[in-house]
Amino acid sequence: MHFLFSDCVLDPERRELTRASKAVGVGPQVFDLLLYLVQNRDHVVSKDHMIDAVWGGRIVSESTLTSHINAVRKAIGDSGEDQFLIRTVPRKGFRFVGEVTEAQASERFSTEASGAATDVPRPALPLPSKPSIAVLPFQNLSGDPEQAYFADGVVEEIITALSRVRWLFVIARNSSFTYQGRVVDVKQVGQELGVGYVLEGSLRKAGDRIRITGQLIEVSTGAHLWAERFEGQLEHIFELQDEIAAGVVGAIAPQVELAEIERAKSKPTASLNAYDCYLRGIAHTHRGTREAIAEALSLFRRSIELDPEFAAAHAMAAWSYFWRKVNGWTEDSAREIAEGERLARRAIELGRDDAVALTRGGHALAHLTGDLDSGIALLDRAVFLNPNLASAWFLGGFLRTWHGECESAIEHFERAMRLSPVDPELYRMQAGIAMAHLFAGRIETASTWAERSYGNLPSFLMVVALIAATRALSGRHEDAKRAIEKVRKLDPALRVSNLSAWLPISRPEHFSIFADGLRQAGLAE
Numbered sequence: 001m002h003f004l005f006s007d008c009v010l011d012p013e014r015r016e017l018t019r020a021s022k023a024v025g026v027g028p029q030v031f032d033l034l035l036y037l038v039q040n041r042d043h044v045v046s047k048d049h050m051i052d053a054v055w056g057g058r059i060v061s062e063s064t065l066t067s068h069i070n071a072v073r074k075a076i077g078d079s080g081e082d083q084f085l086i087r088t089v090p091r092k093g094f095r096f097v098g099e100v101t102e103a104q105a106s107e108r109f110s111t112e113a114s115g116a117a118t119d120v121p122r123p124a125l126p127l128p129s130k131p132s133i134a135v136l137p138f139q140n141l142s143g144d145p146e147q148a149y150f151a152d153g154v155v156e157e158i159i160t161a162l163s164r165v166r167w168l169f170v171i172a173r174n175s176s177f178t179y180q181g182r183v184v185d186v187k188q189v190g191q192e193l194g195v196g197y198v199l200e201g202s203l204r205k206a207g208d209r210i211r212i213t214g215q216l217i218e219v220s221t222g223a224h225l226w227a228e229r230f231e232g233q234l235e236h237i238f239e240l241q242d243e244i245a246a247g248v249v250g251a252i253a254p255q256v257e258l259a260e261i262e263r264a265k266s267k268p269t270a271s272l273n274a275y276d277c278y279l280r281g282i283a284h285t286h287r288g289t290r291e292a293i294a295e296a297l298s299l300f301r302r303s304i305e306l307d308p309e310f311a312a313a314h315a316m317a318a319w320s321y322f323w324r325k326v327n328g329w330t331e332d333s334a335r336e337i338a339e340g341e342r343l344a345r346r347a348i349e350l351g352r353d354d355a356v357a358l359t360r361g362g363h364a365l366a367h368l369t370g371d372l373d374s375g376i377a378l379l380d381r382a383v384f385l386n387p388n389l390a391s392a393w394f395l396g397g398f399l400r401t402w403h404g405e406c407e408s409a410i411e412h413f414e415r416a417m418r419l420s421p422v423d424p425e426l427y428r429m430q431a432g433i434a435m436a437h438l439f440a441g442r443i444e445t446a447s448t449w450a451e452r453s454y455g456n457l458p459s460f461l462m463v464v465a466l467i468a469a470t471r472a473l474s475g476r477h478e479d480a481k482r483a484i485e486k487v488r489k490l491d492p493a494l495r496v497s498n499l500s501a502w503l504p505i506s507r508p509e510h511f512s513i514f515a516d517g518l519r520q521a522g523l524a525e
Contacts, residue, residue, distance in 0.1 A: 002183065003038050004141055005098040006085060007202050007213045008076050009183065010038060017075060029054055030071045037072070037086060041096040044089045069094065084206070099141055099204055125194025130275055131256050132169035132195040135159050137180040138212065139202040151203040152177075154212060158199070164355065164386045168256065171195060190219030197225075197256055208233060218259060225259060254390065254420050257282070274307035281316060286424035288457050290329050296320050311351025315361035318343035322364040326502070327461045328491030340368045348378065355386035363395040370504045372403045390420035394429045401432060404507035406440040409433075427456035431463045438466065438517075439510040443473050461490045462503070469517025480521035487523065496525050 003010040009018045012035055017024045026034070032054045037045065051060050054068075070080065078085040085098035135158050138151040155176070162170045171193050179189065186198045201214035215227040232239070257279075281299035284292040300317035303310055321340030330336045344365035351357025359382040366375020379396035382389060397412030413433040417426070434449035447470035453463045468483035487494060494502065496515050505511045519525070 001102055003035075004101040004139065004183075005038070006077060006141065006204060007215075010035065019075070019077060024075050026071065026075050030068055030075065033068050034072045034075065037094065037096040038100060041098075041100060044093050044095045046093040049093070099206070101139075101141055125192065127194055127196055128169040130169050131197065131259075132171070133162060133197040133199060133256065134171040134176050134189060134193045134195045135162065135199045136184065136189065136201075137177055138200070138214075141202050141204045151212075154203070161388060169195070186217050186222065187219055195219065197259075216256075225256075254423060258424070274303045274310050274313065277303035277306065278310065278313050278316070281313075281320075285316065285320065285323070288323070288427070289459055290324075290327070293320050293323050293329070309350055311347050311354045311357035312360070314343050314350060315347035315357040315359070315364070318347060318364040318368075319360040322367050325368065327459070328494060328502075337368050340364055344368065353385060355382040355389050355392060358382040358385070359389060359392040359395055363399065366399050367402075367504060372399055372504060372506060375399045376403065388419055390416040390423055391425065393419065394425070394432055397429075397436070398432045401436045401439065402504045402506055404439070404510060406436045409436040410440075427453045427460065427463075430456070431460060431466070434463070434466050434470075438470060438513065439507075441513070443470050446470050447474065459490065461487065461494075464490060465494075465514075465518060465523075468521040468523070469514055472520035473513070473517045477520070480517075484518070484521040484523055487518075494523070496523055 001012065003012075007019055008024075009016075011017075015028075015031055017026055017031065017034070033050060036050060036053045047065060050065065051058070069086070073079055073086055076085055080088070083097075085096060087095050087097045089095055135155055137155055140151050156173055159170060159173050159176065162168060175193060186200070189198055190196065196219055198217050198219060199214060200217065201212060204211045204213075210232055212230045213227070214230075216225045217223070218225055277299045281296040281303065284296035284299065297317060297320045300313050300320065303313040304317065307313070318340045321336050321343070324330050324336060325333070325340070341364075344361040347357045347361030348365070351361065358378050362375050362378025362382065365378070366372050376396065376399045379392055379399060382392040383396065386392065393412045394416035397409040397416065400406075400409035400412060410433055413429050413436065416423075416429050420426075423429070430449050430453035434446045434453060437449060438446035446466065450463050450466040450470060453460060454467060457463070464483060464486050468480050468487055471477075471483060472480035496519055499505075499515055499518070500511065505514065
């Protein structure tokens with residue numbers, strides 16, 4: 001018999017406790033104490049009864065019992081303050097109050113839903129050529145079968161949202177749901193469905209609140225890449241369902257991409273295909289340095305050679321040319337801008353329904369040609385296709401910044417940072433929000449965000465220029481002069497007179513505040 005509660009499984013026969021599918025090491029008396037509390041959850045158990053059951057009636061100090069109760073709570077994710085699972089009843093004892101579901105050990109690999117034999121696993125399927133994921137039905141731990149529809153609805157929304165990510169292979173709902181009601185082995189699921197990642201979770205109802213937990217697991221290693229918990233009121237059940245779906249997709253898509261980048265980096269160069277070259281290029285793009293972008297361009301071009309209709313590779317190559325331009329690294333500016341524009345237009349032509357291609361290609365095209373309106377329309381379509389793509393939000397924020405829509409831009413940057421709070425491109429988001437605050441006249445706020453971005457990439461020319469301008473505008477002229485010296489080293493050709501060729505700032509008042517700050521800092525006319 002297994003006991004399932006919260007995100008835990010307690011197996012008395014194997015004397016194992018798992019939490020979020022990960023083994024939890026506990027001492028024998030801590031395990032026995034937890035098991036006793038779970039088995040006697042229908043009533044309050046006194047300290048004397050616990051001592052008799054766990055210590056055989058031996059003399060045990062109050063502090064020993066307290067420390068073991070605390071250890072049990074820690075192991076299952078509870079605390080003396082929260083008491084979600086184990087409640088202290090003053091002067092009476094303790095009671096396990098979590099909702100518990102009992103499952104027979106034989107159900108671990110039960111296939112009743114599909115009618116298959118329990119001891120005959122399905123043949124392993126080969127992995128697709130791109131990252132692949134299955135979203136398993138979430139366990140309903142609420143003790144209320146009526147809540148199962150909500151958990152199923154959450155899973156269906158997540159599958160639908162993940163399916164919009166073009167570079168991700170997502171197992172259809174009908175296949176995922178053959179595992180309904182079963183405690184499964186993630187590696188077996190991965191082999192049977194032919195996927196590299198599995199998302200699993202659980203639902204628990206407590207009073208008028210619903211709690212959903214989810215965890216992303218890499219099948220080959222069993223490693224947990226991401227885990228999160230969501231809570232909300234039952235009366236807002238469908239809004240919570242949408243929030244969970246958006247939050248899960250926004251969080252795990254970058255995690256899968258980063259894991260795939262590491263996988264590609266570990267492969268021998270001779271075995272690379274178009275997608276591996278693309279992933280390696282992405283990794284270099286995240287670093288943002290001149291040398292890294294040169295290497296990224298080479299990899300994106302190789303990816304295009306291997307697959308001439310790979311829209312995202314065209315888009316990232318175009319975007320690399322944009323990054324060279326914005327940092328003053330172009331060697332033949334006219335030629336590179338023309339090539340970036342060509343690649344961007346080809347990306348948009350090939351990837352009309354590809355959110356990544358529209359995002360990077362649309363942003364590069366707008367910046368290289370100055371057509372902000374068309375760029376914003378392309379980025380808005382990318383958001384429509386994939387509302388959880390952080391890069392679509394923050395690059396759309398940049399275009400709105402240059403267009404003069406400061407408050408809308410800030411909302412876009414904040415949404416991107418909420419979707420992907422540990423993103424490798426966080427410094428770019430910080431730079432964008434700094435510029436938007438500068439144009440809105442919030443000098444000190446702009447300076448703070450610019451300094452944060454600088455700490456992540458000191459060679460980002462726009463950020464160093466922002467720091468120089470905001471320091472000068474706030475009266476810190478010596479600090480501003482030191483920053484402008486850094487600007488001169490990064491791009492000796494930059495002048496106040498060629499700012500408009502550097503950044504597509506559309507509103508005269510916004511151009512003036514930036515130019516005035518740089519002028520006060522000491523940038524030559």
